[in-house]
Amino acid sequence: MSAGIVLVGGRSSRMGTSKAALEWHGSTLLWRAAALLQRSLDGPVVVVRAPGQELPDLPDGVEVVADPVEGRGPLQGIATGLAAVAGRAEAAFVCPTDMPLLHPAFVRRVLGALGSDVDVVLPVALGFAQPLAAAYRTALAPRVAALVAAGRMRPAMLFAEVAVLRLDEAALLADPDLAAADPALDSLLNVNEPTEYRRARDRPAPEVTVVASGTSTTVRASTLGSVDIPATATVTLNGVPIRPAPGFPLVAGDNIALT
Numbered sequence: 001m002s003a004g005i006v007l008v009g010g011r012s013s014r015m016g017t018s019k020a021a022l023e024w025h026g027s028t029l030l031w032r033a034a035a036l037l038q039r040s041l042d043g044p045v046v047v048v049r050a051p052g053q054e055l056p057d058l059p060d061g062v063e064v065v066a067d068p069v070e071g072r073g074p075l076q077g078i079a080t081g082l083a084a085v086a087g088r089a090e091a092a093f094v095c096p097t098d099m100p101l102l103h104p105a106f107v108r109r110v111l112g113a114l115g116s117d118v119d120v121v122l123p124v125a126l127g128f129a130q131p132l133a134a135a136y137r138t139a140l141a142p143r144v145a146a147l148v149a150a151g152r153m154r155p156a157m158l159f160a161e162v163a164v165l166r167l168d169e170a171a172l173l174a175d176p177d178l179a180a181a182d183p184a185l186d187s188l189l190n191v192n193e194p195t196e197y198r199r200a201r202d203r204p205a206p207e208v209t210v211v212a213s214g215t216s217t218t219v220r221a222s223t224l225g226s227v228d229i230p231a232t233a234t235v236t237l238n239g240v241p242i243r244p245a246p247g248f249p250l251v252a253g254d255n256i257a258l259t
Contacts, residue, residue, distance in 0.1 A: 002111050003089035004037030005081030006030065007074055007132065008097040009050035009067050014193040019098045021056045022197060025205065025222035027247035028056045029191075030097045035059045036249045039237075040104035041111075043089035048077045059247065073153045074132060075144060082141035089138055096132045098191045100200060103251050105178040106187035110167070111135045112175075119162035125169045126188050131155035133188055181253050206252040212259075224248040224256075233258040 008020045008030055015022075020030035027035075030047070037045045038059060046063045049055055050070045058064070065084045067076050078094055085092055091114050093107050113121045114135045121135040140162065147157055173179045191197040205220040210227060221227050225246030229235060235244040236257040242248065250256075 001043040001089045002041050002135075003043040003085035003092040003138065004034075004041050004045040004107075005078070005085070005092050005094045006033045006037065006045070006047045006097055007077040007081070007094065008047055008055065009053060009070070009077055015191075015197065019191070019197075022191075024100055024201065026225050027223060027249075029100055030056055031059060031247050032100055032249050033095060033097050033102070034062045035245075035247060036102055036104065036251075037093065037095070037107070038062065039242075039249065040107040041093065043092075044085055046081050046084045048081045048084075059245070072148065075153050075155055075158065076148045078131075078136065078155070079141060079144040079148050082136060082138050082144060086138040086141045091135055092138055093135050094132060096190065099133065099187070099189065100191065101182075101186040101189050101203075102133070103178070103182045103187045105175070105181040105253075106133070106172075106185070109172055109175040109178045113165055113167060115165070117163060118165045120159060120164045122159065122164050122166050123172060123188070124166045125172060125185055129156075129166075130188055131159075181251070206250060206254070208250050208252070208254040208256060211255065211257045221250050223250055226250075227256060229258060 022029045024032050034045055034047060046065055049066055051066050065080055067080050091111060093111055095102060110121050119137045119140055123130040123133055144158055191200050205222040207218055208221050210217050210219055224244050229244055235242055238255050
């Protein structure tokens with residue numbers, strides 16, 4: 001079983017406002033991040049916030065935990081999140097709240113590379129190592145907490161002590177599902193300041209297929225709320241029945257069947 005951890009405790013200084021609450025096609029960046037991990041994983045999804053930080057609404061079932069101290073960086077958030085899911089999941093995918101184009105195929109690719117002899121799967125793509133789009137063994141929780149307690153706050157300090165599998169762009173895209181769904185690795189796009197947010201928000205919504213009454217139609221939709229779904233319809237997403245919540249995130253390649 002794999003868990004999801006969304007880090008939301010950053011100060012958003014370049015954005016000038018809370019990134020978690022920024023609108024994203026009828027929901028918020030945080031809602032989308034948490035709901036996307038829910039649809040991608042079979043374990044709990046936890047949001048890690050700063051002490052006392054107010055959050056926008058979250059999907060049902062998403063848990064919230066707080067860092068013990070504010071402003072100590074992402075490694076503390078990783079430690080807090082891993083401790084929250086340890087014992088319930090063997091691994092966790094960690095992402096920030098501001099990665100709105102993250103695709104489930106990317107999450108599955110990274111988690112799928114976490115072999116028994118690996119502690120961390122670290123994408124190295126688009127010119128950077130990506131510790132906030134990586135998979136971690138939950139058993140690392142005490143070790144990460146010890147690094148934070150010692151003031152060793154950089155993720156690289158953890159990677160120097162554990163078994164890390166680094167996946168470059170070619171290795172990531174060797175997975176045919178990811179190569180088809182996200183060939184440009186837009187999953188790794190962050191929105192750190194207003195121009196980046198507006199640029200990402202203005203992108204066309206992903207193309208999805210809607211099948212109803214024997215007719216297949218391609219539409220652009222970021223959420224189920226953007227799809228015309230009769231109130232009495234049964235909804236199947238990629239062959240799996242789902243409850244049609246309006247904010248449910250859609251991604252490129254989704255197939256929605258209505259009966």
